[in-house]
Amino acid sequence: MADKAADKAAEKAAPDSARRSERARRAILDAALELIGEMGYPRLTIEAIAARAGVGKQTIYRWWPSKAAVLLDAFTAQGETPQGETPQGETPEGGEPALPDTGDLEADLKLVLRGAVDQMNAPAYDLPARALTAEGLVNPELGAHFVARVLEPGLRLLAERLRAAQDAGQIGRDVDPDVVVELVCGPLTHRWLLRTHPLSHDYADAVVDTALRGILKK
Amino acid sequence: MADKAADKAAEKAAPDSARRSERARRAILDAALELIGEMGYPRLTIEAIAARAGVGKQTIYRWWPSKAAVLLDAFTAQGETPQGETPQGETPEGGEPALPDTGDLEADLKLVLRGAVDQMNAPAYDLPARALTAEGLVNPELGAHFVARVLEPGLRLLAERLRAAQDAGQIGRDVDPDVVVELVCGPLTHRWLLRTHPLSHDYADAVVDTALRGILKK
Amino acid sequence: MADKAADKAAEKAAPDSARRSERARRAILDAALELIGEMGYPRLTIEAIAARAGVGKQTIYRWWPSKAAVLLDAFTAQGETPQGETPQGETPEGGEPALPDTGDLEADLKLVLRGAVDQMNAPAYDLPARALTAEGLVNPELGAHFVARVLEPGLRLLAERLRAAQDAGQIGRDVDPDVVVELVCGPLTHRWLLRTHPLSHDYADAVVDTALRGILKK
Amino acid sequence: MADKAADKAAEKAAPDSARRSERARRAILDAALELIGEMGYPRLTIEAIAARAGVGKQTIYRWWPSKAAVLLDAFTAQGETPQGETPQGETPEGGEPALPDTGDLEADLKLVLRGAVDQMNAPAYDLPARALTAEGLVNPELGAHFVARVLEPGLRLLAERLRAAQDAGQIGRDVDPDVVVELVCGPLTHRWLLRTHPLSHDYADAVVDTALRGILKK
DNA sequence: ACTTAAACGAGACGGTACGTCGAGTCTTACC
DNA sequence: GGTAAGACTCGACGTACCGTCTCGTTTAAGT
Numbered sequence: 001m002a003d004k005a006a007d008k009a010a011e012k013a014a015p016d017s018a019r020r021s022e023r024a025r026r027a028i029l030d031a032a033l034e035l036i037g038e039m040g041y042p043r044l045t046i047e048a049i050a051a052r053a054g055v056g057k058q059t060i061y062r063w064w065p066s067k068a069a070v071l072l073d074a075f076t077a078q079g080e081t082p083q084g085e086t087p088q089g090e091t092p093e094g095g096e097p098a099l100p101d102t103g104d105l106e107a108d109l110k111l112v113l114r115g116a117v118d119q120m121n122a123p124a125y126d127l128p129a130r131a132l133t134a135e136g137l138v139n140p141e142l143g144a145h146f147v148a149r150v151l152e153p154g155l156r157l158l159a160e161r162l163r164a165a166q167d168a169g170q171i172g173r174d175v176d177p178d179v180v181v182e183l184v185c186g187p188l189t190h191r192w193l194l195r196t197h198p199l200s201h202d203y204a205d206a207v208v209d210t211a212l213r214g215i216l217k218k
Numbered sequence: 219m220a221d222k223a224a225d226k227a228a229e230k231a232a233p234d235s236a237r238r239s240e241r242a243r244r245a246i247l248d249a250a251l252e253l254i255g256e257m258g259y260p261r262l263t264i265e266a267i268a269a270r271a272g273v274g275k276q277t278i279y280r281w282w283p284s285k286a287a288v289l290l291d292a293f294t295a296q297g298e299t300p301q302g303e304t305p306q307g308e309t310p311e312g313g314e315p316a317l318p319d320t321g322d323l324e325a326d327l328k329l330v331l332r333g334a335v336d337q338m339n340a341p342a343y344d345l346p347a348r349a350l351t352a353e354g355l356v357n358p359e360l361g362a363h364f365v366a367r368v369l370e371p372g373l374r375l376l377a378e379r380l381r382a383a384q385d386a387g388q389i390g391r392d393v394d395p396d397v398v399v400e401l402v403c404g405p406l407t408h409r410w411l412l413r414t415h416p417l418s419h420d421y422a423d424a425v426v427d428t429a430l431r432g433i434l435k436k
Numbered sequence: 437m438a439d440k441a442a443d444k445a446a447e448k449a450a451p452d453s454a455r456r457s458e459r460a461r462r463a464i465l466d467a468a469l470e471l472i473g474e475m476g477y478p479r480l481t482i483e484a485i486a487a488r489a490g491v492g493k494q495t496i497y498r499w500w501p502s503k504a505a506v507l508l509d510a511f512t513a514q515g516e517t518p519q520g521e522t523p524q525g526e527t528p529e530g531g532e533p534a535l536p537d538t539g540d541l542e543a544d545l546k547l548v549l550r551g552a553v554d555q556m557n558a559p560a561y562d563l564p565a566r567a568l569t570a571e572g573l574v575n576p577e578l579g580a581h582f583v584a585r586v587l588e589p590g591l592r593l594l595a596e597r598l599r600a601a602q603d604a605g606q607i608g609r610d611v612d613p614d615v616v617v618e619l620v621c622g623p624l625t626h627r628w629l630l631r632t633h634p635l636s637h638d639y640a641d642a643v644v645d646t647a648l649r650g651i652l653k654k
Numbered sequence: 655m656a657d658k659a660a661d662k663a664a665e666k667a668a669p670d671s672a673r674r675s676e677r678a679r680r681a682i683l684d685a686a687l688e689l690i691g692e693m694g695y696p697r698l699t700i701e702a703i704a705a706r707a708g709v710g711k712q713t714i715y716r717w718w719p720s721k722a723a724v725l726l727d728a729f730t731a732q733g734e735t736p737q738g739e740t741p742q743g744e745t746p747e748g749g750e751p752a753l754p755d756t757g758d759l760e761a762d763l764k765l766v767l768r769g770a771v772d773q774m775n776a777p778a779y780d781l782p783a784r785a786l787t788a789e790g791l792v793n794p795e796l797g798a799h800f801v802a803r804v805l806e807p808g809l810r811l812l813a814e815r816l817r818a819a820q821d822a823g824q825i826g827r828d829v830d831p832d833v834v835v836e837l838v839c840g841p842l843t844h845r846w847l848l849r850t851h852p853l854s855h856d857y858a859d860a861v862v863d864t865a866l867r868g869i870l871k872k
Numbered sequence: 873a874c875t876t877a878a879a880c881g882a883g884a885c886g887g888t889a890c891g892t893c894g895a896g897t898c899t900t901a902c903c
Numbered sequence: 904g905g906t907a908a909g910a911c912t913c914g915a916c917g918t919a920c921c922g923t924c925t926c927g928t929t930t931a932a933g934t
Binding site: 873874875876877878879880881882883884885886887888889890891892893894895896897898899900901902903 | 904905909914916917918920925928929930932934
């Protein structure tokens, strides 16, 4: 129980994070993002990151267990504005981020999903996010971190917006908002990752339309 | 020019597939599938495959460009019954495979998607398919092959079944069957790959229900 | 110039030996001797010495330029009774150490060389002395210190004893005592270092006999 | 047991020396000798040897266990004329090497030892031989190889020459030629390795004189 | 006794080299 | 000419120590 942390520490003398060099940390994260843009994830190496950052390899190994972990931190810390899968709406300073709520669910969803599409099409998001997703597929521990830190926040906002619509009586009580979240995100993610078809605003609109209004004739 | 073929040959003396050893081919594919089960994709190496198959490394490099390509072939050739993302319905010998069509679209979809869920939960499918998906995310060429050979066939069948329903007047003309295919497959794939929640028959049912009948109150 | 000291200080702020921690010094020297016995010279590291001594690495680097220098001090300060290559004879407290002089040169030499043989066969002498010799072979500066502090004193005593014999008329004036010293020490050192044959009392006796009485028939 | 070799082989799949690349072997040995001259033994690294030789590090590790072993081979194979501690006399083609035997032992010994002195003073011999001696002091296994392959042959020749003198009645039967060998080589080696005094032809002569004619007055 | 500057323990840092692994190519002997 | 075997060059791995550089914390000299 309380020993668990102690055990972990006993494994390999945990470094003292108070003495950590912020300069080195920033240089490493920046280098990782630069390099993934220049050579792609598979050819990204810890040695290259260290060299670009002007840092000893050990300084990377001291604080991260793998290049994927470095990249996850780099991606998350990007510009000090960590982004989720879907962009938050307004982030009124100090307040909780929330999705737009104009009362028109369809319009709001389309707005948000079009934003997500733009993000997925932007190399600065696509490259690292795609690499981290790929790594996570095959490495469950990293995958869990990626989902929790990158994806969950956006999905949670979406679920909240849907619950608001449900409270407003726009959605029946028999519909599970969490299922709806996946119903609209799943298809976008599918296209983004698998590249089966172009990922466009039109597609985002079509998904929202089809999902919201149903498929079977009434 | 008549030299075009010669040029190609000059690039890398194309091997003569007529003389290819079927014994070696099978041994390599079998070894790849065995080893991915034993050590996982990231630790799978071409050297290990060659050793396990009792084959020289060059024999692998002669016929495949990467370990992912070997695995794709191994996965595809599995039991001589290459499978797509969703299981085919009956495959009456000699005939085209097709999804069940009882006239009840909802029931048919649930049947098919439950089968897909079972498959995704089976390690013999999950491990290689997940590895190939991951590789494909980051390696577009391989990704395209994977989609075309593994995923597309299943998706096409689904689209056909939906078009049949449309022809039967169960689905409006304003709905695009291709979008519907992704609307039901996207969420399943999302859960399968990202492990956000358990992937169960109940979830498959919920996706079908929600997608078919719509979200907004009528 | 008065600046000479200042220059030196400017080079690398010479530490103030008045404030030096005797506790740390002893701990370092002890740790060095312990560790060379446990893991041998090549695997002896400054980090290990610091850890064993409970001392910061900088405390070692402040006072010694290399692990060999530490070991040389450790060896020299051993038990506060620094030993030369050959054991001193009686060390009447306060007096100069001198070799035994019974008037019988042959017997005296055998006694002294047998003592040297015993020392070379004792791990507590062999390990550090051998390591320092090895280091000195390849690092002339350290080698000079090692010879001056460890070997020379013993050799000088031997030379004095021989000069006494010469004064007593036992040795001809045409013989150079310094050559004789090497004539008896060389062979012992040869066997000790190169391990060509066992280093025994009998060998010491044989060397003395052969050297003193000559090789050619008279 | 006959299994001993098999056991050793079982430890780590012994490489097939029939397929060994002679080109790589020569390049490695040459590079080792070049580099020890350029930077000295302590700063000689396997990586540098590999780089200079245009060879993968693995090719070195495949055939040698340490940089010292490489150097020993390099030194031994030098110009295809491996040299011992003392220079061979004439090596009439095809015949056994032997020391000069003019009937005058003293003159012959001086000739040989002056040659040895010259060799020890030549950097091409001094650097590698000194480094290997140093390594051998601290690594008994390597030391044994060094002695057997580099030193022993020369010492054996010297012993044979002395036995010839003994057979000719120039040396008494009570004198052990092996002790005499060390009596003359020991002092030279002592000066060579420890740099206590300059190593000159005069010293070689003095050693021979003193050793042959004895120290005590007759 | 109080101040204060240097030595101290600790250990993070930028580096170099280690010894290993696997990639992909090349060579040899066999069929 | 395809194959099994495996040596080759190359690049990266993750680790070990190097010697330097902060960090507080003693600690001993000089007020």
